Every structure is written in structure tokens, then in C-alpha cells.
Amino acid sequence: MTLDITYTTKTKQLIDNLKSVCANYGLGNDGNEFKIISQVFLYKFLNDKFRYEIKKLKPELGDNKTFNEQLEAMSVGERELLMDLLDENVPRLKPHQLITYLYNIQNTGDFAKTFDDTLRDISVENADVFSIKSSTGAKDKLFDELSNFITDSSQRDAFCKALINKLFEFSFEESFDTYFDEKYDFFKDIFEYLIKDYNSDSGGKYAEYYTPNAVARIIANILVAEDEKGNKKCYDPSVGSGSLLMSLAHKIGEDKCTIYSEDISQKSSTMLRLNLILNNLTHSIPNVIKTNTISQPFYLGKQGFDYIVSNPPFKLDFSDFRDDLEKDSFKERFFAGIPNVPKAKKESMAIYLLFIQHIIHSLNDAGKAAVVVPTGFITAQSGIEKKIRERLVDKGWLRGVVSMPSNIFASTGTNVSVLFIDKQADSEHIVLMDASKLGDPIKEGKNLRTVLSKTEEGDIVEKFNKRQAEKDLSVVVTKEQIKEKNYSFSAGQYFEVNIDYADITADEFGAKMQGFEQKLSDLFSKGNYLDEQISKQLKVLRYE
Template identity: 80%
Template sequence: MTQDITYTTKTKQLIDNLKSVCANYGLGNDGNEFKIISQVFLYKFLNDKFRYEVKKKKQQLGKEVDEDLLMDLLDENVPKLKPHQLIAHLHNTQNTDDFAKTFDDTLRDISVENTGIFSIKSFSGAKDKLFDELSQYISDSSQRDDFCRALINKLFEFSFEESFEDYFAEKYDFFKDIFEYLIKDYNSDSGGKYAEYYTPNAVARIIANILVDPENIGKGKCYDPSVGSGSLLMSLAHQIGEDKCTIYSEDISQKSSTMLRLNLILNNLTHSIPNVIKTNTIAQPFYWEKQSFDYIVSNPPFKLDFSDFRDDLEKDTFKERFFAGIPKVPKAKKESMAIYLLFIQHIMGSLNDSGKAAIVVPTGFITAQSGIEKKIRQRLIDKGWLRGVVSMPSNIFASTGTNVSVIIIDKKAGTEQIVLMDASKLGKTVKEGKNQRTVLSREEERQIIEVFNSKEAEEDLSVVVTKTEIQEKNYSFSAGQYFEVKIEYVDITAEEFQEKLSGFEERLSGLFAEGKRLDGVIQKQLKGLSYE
């Protein structure tokens, strides 16, 4: 854990250093600043990953090998860089003329030579470039060489003091923190158009440990239709085993796709990068009808203005997918449209016959008395697909105060042992800047996982109910509505009972007398009122 904290701290320091470079050249909080920082990070990751794999291969071979042969021996999913494309070489040659051109050409060549492995496809099938010509974001051409020198110096300083190489064998559950730190200045907490939200590591770990049975782990196709940086998928992959799972994802955000690509590289999941699709999952689903999945995880946007394409979703081609209906466009506050209801329906239709899913939803979904919410809950119960629900503590998400619950779907769940859990009283409140956030301890995480997986009824925490019981409660998924109401009885003697009763009568007589006295005072005051 200490190593994780050290890594995260140093990485945030590098982000700050790169932001400082951008600010010094007039790009502070500029629309292109995020592109520069994220692409420089990608170059850094590729550089260190290549060095790490080369070093490891040389140790395995135990002898000096021709460089060309060594490149051929590297795994096909390893980035391939030539000696003159490494950070150290650019640092040593930074005083040459036209360094900005050398810098841009180097990144372009790396992009071309590694497109097959590291590029992300859009819905149309077009592949993105790994790198832009970063120097061109500086409008004053006379400053471009110095700008690129400043970037490479920051990378070299970090390489000298601390390389990512030491961490490539680790499980990067903490990469979410870096993603959040990197894009926090470019994203509105209030939502907006396609805003990103960050799933806490505790929630990601709980979901992974509930979905994956350690006694029965096979190869799995894992999917997230609103992937963000991929923290849910990374935890799931670690639980299954990176060599046993293939990642599939969709997201409309280019920023999220960039961060996910970095995350896959760090987590030995490079083989899944071709499955990262940048698209509008609701309007233009890439995998719908092409692929079904063993595991699906999602923390979808809860509210979003999708009025621009809402009417298109009414067409016959979408009716099977959105069986429970499509939210209407409100006259005011279009940004409040409940798009998460479309994601839930999309996920239900994307599971294979034995698939499992976990979806983060606003807690209001689990008790809504009618509408699309209730129709979705009815189908989950009537088909025997609901394994359970975990209602999380308030403020467990840093970027929203909305109370959330996690819906656990399992096509093989059945109808007799459905676990409903109210974990809202767990956790400790901590202050993060201006906001407060609830943090679960590792012990509380284990408690949630163990109680849920063992299907235990624990007082004030969980209940185990049947399909019939849920139907009788109007399909409510709220654990609190099923908790047993307990009345504690205390045995007393007849004398003690009579004494208590006499005490009540005496106090009641006193209250009546006081009430009569006050009535007289009020009447007297009213008679003294006059109009002037």
C-alpha cells in the first residue's frame, strides 16, 4: 500500500510539472492542455513498458541478443520502439536544430509503427492516432522547440528518479486516482454533456468479488458500455485473471478512451485494446447483436440530455432493446433525462444465457412505484435474474452527492434467495477539499462481500427474500422495507404496572389543568385587543 501511495504521489507530481509547462507557454486550462498531458503520459508509458519488457526478455535469455532478433522475440502486444525513439535519446539530442520537428516526427513514427496494437476504433471502424503534432498547439512557432524541450526534460527527470518499470507487475487498482486527478480540471461535477464520473475503488472491489466465484473461474468476456477510465473492468480482470479475460468497452468520450488505453497497457491487458470502441452506446451500439457477454459492469451517467436522438430510439430497431420504455423529454431541464434507464435495459439484453452484471444506479430506482423503473424491476424478478442489491452509504462518490445502490444481475440467480442489503450506515466521513466523502474500510468491504455471497440475513444490514415477497411489496428492492419490526417487551408485576399507570394519570391531569389555565389567559388577552 505504501508503494501504491508513493507511485500515485510521484505521478501526480509529474502531472503538475507538465501542467506547469503548458501554463508557461500559454496553454494553462486551454482546450488542448488535456490532449498534451495525456499523450505525453502515453509516450511515457510506452517508453517504460518497452524498456521493462526488453530487460525482462534479456534476463530470460541470459545472454546478449542482436537487437533486431530481440524485437522479434518480444510479445506481439508489447510496444515496439527504436533506440532513437526513447525518452533518453530525445533528452540527449534536444539541443539540435528543429527539435520540435524531431519530437513530433518521433511520436508520429511510434504511432504508425504501433497502430495495430494501441489504436482505438470508432463506431465507423476508423482508428485514431496515438499522437497529435503536439508542438503545433503553440501558436508562436519560435517557442515550439523550447516547449518540446521542456516536455522531454520533465519526462527525463521523472525517468531518472522514478520509472514506471517497477510497477508493471503490480495490480493497478489505484490508477483510478490518477485518472480522476488528471481530468478533474476538464470536467464539470454537475454533469453536463457526457461528463465522467469516478467509481470508488471500494465499490469496484466489492462488485468484482461478488460477481466472480473464486471456486469456478473460467475464461470470460467482460464488457462495460460506459467505461470511463475502466476502474470497474480493471478490478474485474484482476479477480478473474488478466490472462483469462477479454475486455470489451464502449464510451462516447475521447478522454475516457485515452485513459482506458493507458490503463490496459499498465494492467497487462493490451490484447483488449482493439475492443475499445469510441461511440454513443445508446444511439450507435457497436456490440449489440454482435456479441454477448459473461460479465458486464457499469457506472452509467444517471442524467443526461439525449433529446437530440431520443425520437430515433422509438424506431422498431430499438424497441426490443428498450422493452420498458424510453424517458420522455421534459419541458424544462432536458439535462435531467434519466439515461441510466436505457443503459440498464441495454445491459440486460447484452448478457449471455449465464451472464452476470453489476450496475450502479441512483437509490431512487429501487423503490419507484411506477414507470420505466418498475417495469425493469418486474422483469428482473419475474425472470429470476436478480441476485441482489447493495445500497451504499451517502457521499461514497466524490463527484456526486446522489445516493447510489448496486444492482447485481445473474441469469442463473433463481427466485428463492435474493439478497437485499442496506450498507448505508457503514463507512467513515472524510473531507476532500470542499466536499465530504464516505470511505469504507477494508473490513467493511469484506463484511459486505461475505454477507452477500453467503446469502446471510444480518440484523439491520441484510435480508434474504423470495420472488413472491418482492412481488407483494410492489417489486421494491429496498432492504429496509423487509427488515423485521421488533418490539421489545419487559416483564413487570401488577403493582409496577399500577404504579406506572398512576404516574401517567397524574401527569395527564397536570397537563389538562395547565391547558385550562392557558385557555383563560388567551381569552383575557383577546378581550383586551382593540382596533386603532
């Protein structure tokens, strides 16, 4: 993993360098800083991916110092033939659109305009593969005119030069071979590092949560069978950066699955695009939809998915469109009901209950799903929570539940469980697992986070997949047993209670009781003495 660590360190250094450029030109912590850094990061990756793939087709271009000159020296016909040989998911760039070219001409006049024009042309020419759509079908731009974020026009050339210089110092190319062979799962850390400074709402309306790699791997290893065949349709209705989908795709095989996703956040969609590119899933970028999944679902009725994974927002104010969901057109999807608007704290509305119902509705007849839920969901004795649990059990769709350790998420202390749904589940062997005592606590900044070891991850997956009961960890129950427990999904309510008995004689028992009586008598005496002392002290107190 040395290359993984080195690569991640260098990538984080690039991000820091780009942030430094923004700070030097008055954009530190500015609302546009995230756009600049994420878009420049994307441009760098597309540039290096293009160079890497061209060199594979034409090894004689391998000299980095002369790559641009040799590519430009080709005839138009030769270059077009080379472009035709590239995989459809590889960006198409022209010699004058490469970073090396811009680096070499940075001292020419009006460089900021050249920089913006270059990014705009790349965006237009690669829109079919790399653009994200909204629910209306409109495609986003890969790049804004970044120099315009600098209000002082006299500084724009210098700003764009500074960006190009930072990009020129770094290369992704050296890691491509090893990365795509080994499928390093590093981008989740890079995503968190890139976005952390723009995520200050602490769980509020626009905050992001990062699904830990351990949780993502456990979900993928439980959901996907080892002998999975065929092209699978994988979906996340609240995708964020896509870490759950990435683990799922790695388990299935990137060439054996197609990713579909929805999320209301433009920020998340931008990062997901990067994640798909980095994880060799560029072919799925056209399926990334920016929309409100609950009120304006793009894929509803268009797809029945083989796999759905989701770590949805637990609480969010959706009062603006809550009443619209009461219409008949939504009632089939939200079979268990829609949370009411509270008189206070609208932000506490349990929107995750809508996502669970949406997920159940979006599976095909053989579909499987894993959903991260607050642990309180698995035992609630009434309301929408219980109705959903009843539906899963009565229909025979519950495969099992894993309750995770506290603080498995660094950004929230909410206890979480993972709900596993399978439209073809075995109702006689439902696995309920309490993994809350596993893991070791570590400090991450101001937050305490619990980290599972690889051995613990493996134990959870093995016990779950083999349907093994283990004392104080897992139980295997039937559909009828869950009904008898009022549809509780908590493993602890099914554990056997073992009482250890010790044989003692009557004399030994009498001696123990006499000892307890003596201790109790001593405590009463001490209490009486203290009462007397307090009374004496109160009598001598004098008040002015």
C-alpha cells in the first residue's frame, strides 16, 4: 500500500496548494473556492488520464517533455485515428488544451481568457460522457469561467497562472497502472479532505456525511454473492460522494455493473463525478441525476434495480413539499405514511423513512438493498417505523440487520444500524447482529470515532453470510419469532439470558446474610451519627 499512501499524500498536497492559491487571491473560505478547487482538480485528472491512455496506444509518445510537441506534430488524420481508438469513457483533448501547453504559454497576453476558453471548449466537446443531468434533462457545465471569480480583473492572469503552475507540478499518471489493478479504496479519504472545509453546517440542511470505508465494505460483502453474473443495475437515491456505490461496484466488477444515482446536492454530484472517473466507472456518469429524489424522482418507474445502497439523511426539513406527497400519485410508494410537520424543530423531520419506502419500491423482484438507519428505527413500537418493519417481515423481504458500534461515523454520534432487504430472502433464517461492542475508539480532531479492525469486519460478514449464531453477537431467527417480539429487529431482545448458579451450603448462606446485615447496620449507625453532627453545626450558625 506504499503507493496508495504516497499518492494520497501527494493528492492532498495538491489540494492544499490550490487552496493556498485561492487564499492568496482573496478567495480563502469564499463561497466559490469549492467550485474552483473541484473543477481544477477535475481538469487535472482528465488531462492526465488522456495522456496516460494515449501513451498506451502510442508508446513512442512516452517522453513527458516532448509529448505535446509530438502529438501536435501529427497530421489531423493521425490524431483523429488515435482518438477513435480511445475507449469511449476517456476524455478527448487537443494538444493546445493540455496543461503542458498552457504552462508554456502562460506569459502571453490575456492568459486568463485563454485558460477559461480552454476549459469551456473541453466542457462542450466532452459533455456527452462527463456532464451531469438534472431531472429536466439539462446538462451541467464541467467548468465555469474560473477567472471571473476574481473581482479585480487586473489579477486574473496571475491567478490562472498560479493554478496552472500548481497543476504542472503534480501527476496522476504514475499511479494509474497500480491503482486500477489493485482497486485502492483511497478516494473516500481524498473526498473528505477536499470537502471538509466547506461542510460547516454540523448535520444541518446542507451537511454531508461520509460513510466509513468499513461500513461500505461490510455492506458490499454481504449484499453481493461471490458468483455474481451479468450486468447489474446499482442505485443510490441519496448518493453523496458515492462511497457505498464504489465499494459495491468493486465487489461486483466495474465492467459488470452500471451505476445510477440521484441527489439534490450539486456539490455531491460534482464530487461523485470525480469518484466515478477515479474508480473506472466513467460510463455511468450520464446516469448521475441532480434532483430531489423524494418529490421529483427521476428513475421512479423507469428502472427496477438489482442493488440499492444508501446512507440517507436521517432528519431534514421537507415541510415545503410535504403536503404534495399526500397526493394519490405518491401513496403507492409511501405505503407506511409520511412524517408530519412538528410544531417546533422542522429540521427534525424523519426524512429517512421516506427514503426507506422509496428504496423498497425501487427494487426489482429479485433486488437486494442495504440502508443505513438510526438504530432507534429497529425497535420503535408504533408509527411509520413499525409499519415499514411489518411490511418487510410479512412480505418475507427482511434478510437481517447489523447494529454498528457507537461513533462509527466521525461526524455524528447517532447510533446506526444497517438494514438488509432481499426480495427473495429466507424467512426462516433472518440474521440479527449486535456489533455495538466491537471496534476501538480513536480521536479524529475534536471527534471520537470507533474503528473496526479487518478481523472484526471479516467476522461480521462471515457470521452474517453463513447465518451463524454467536453468543452476544448474532442470532438467527424466523419470521414468526420476530412477529412474537412485536416486530423488533434488535438482536439483544433475542439473546438467551444465562444465569450462573453457585452451590453453597446453608451455613455458608447464613454467614453471607449475617455479613450483609452487619454492613447494613453499620451504615445506618454512620448515617445517624452524621445527622447528629449536622444538627449540632446548624445550631451554632449565627446570621447577621
